[in-house]
Amino acid sequence: MRSYIIEEPDIDLLLSHLSKYFSNTFKRISRYELIRFAVFIHRIPAKDPNTDFINLTTVVEYNPVGREAYLTLESSGTEAKEAKLAVEILGPANNNQWNYRRNDRTIQDCPHCKATYVYRIDISQQNVTTVVCHNCAREFQVTQIIK
Ligand SMILES: [Zn+2]
Numbered sequence: 001m002r003s004y005i006i007e008e009p010d011i012d013l014l015l016s017h018l019s020k021y022f023s024n025t026f027k028r029i030s031r032y033e034l035i036r037f038a039v040f041i042h043r044i045p046a047k048d049p050n051t052d053f054i055n056l057t058t059v060v061e062y063n064p065v066g067r068e069a070y071l072t073l074e075s076s077g078t079e080a081k082e083a084k085l086a087v088e089i090l091g092p093a094n095n096n097q098w099n100y101r102r103n104d105r106t107i108q109d110c111p112h113c114k115a116t117y118v119y120r121i122d123i124s125q126q127n128v129t130t131v132v133c134h135n136c137a138r139e140f141q142v143t144q145i146i147k
Pocket residue numbers: 110111112113114115133134135136137138
């Protein structure tokens with residue numbers, strides 16, 4: 001799974017790109033007040049003798065007030081295949097120079113008190129980061145999981 005924040009996208013262009021190329025199984029674009037929400041499911045023939053298809057689900061949420069789109073994609077393919085699909089999905093962002101960044105999150109437990117935390121992963125950082133638990137005030141390390 002990969003998540004991105006896309007800054008100031010042309011949301012209609014992004015949604016029509018996803019509708020055209022990544023929605024051969026399911027597509028739903030809805031609007032709640034100002035917020036746009038879309039789900040696309042796509043099935044891709046796999047070049048792999050063990051599996052027939054790769055399923056790809058893309059979810060987009062756009063709030064025009066913040067002018068940011070949250071895009072998450074999840075596939076049944078390998079990490080390498082998913083990276084390639086992400087490049088294709090982000091085509092309009094690359095072609096139109098919209099800024100975007102990874103927004104992946106990980107859930108980790110404090111090893112001392114078992115408090116659970118959700119971390120946003122910043123891929124510009126090092127592989128392991130030390131954090132302080134808000135529950136027990138002890139330090140523990142959060143491991144980078146993005147390849
Ligand atoms: Zn703790």
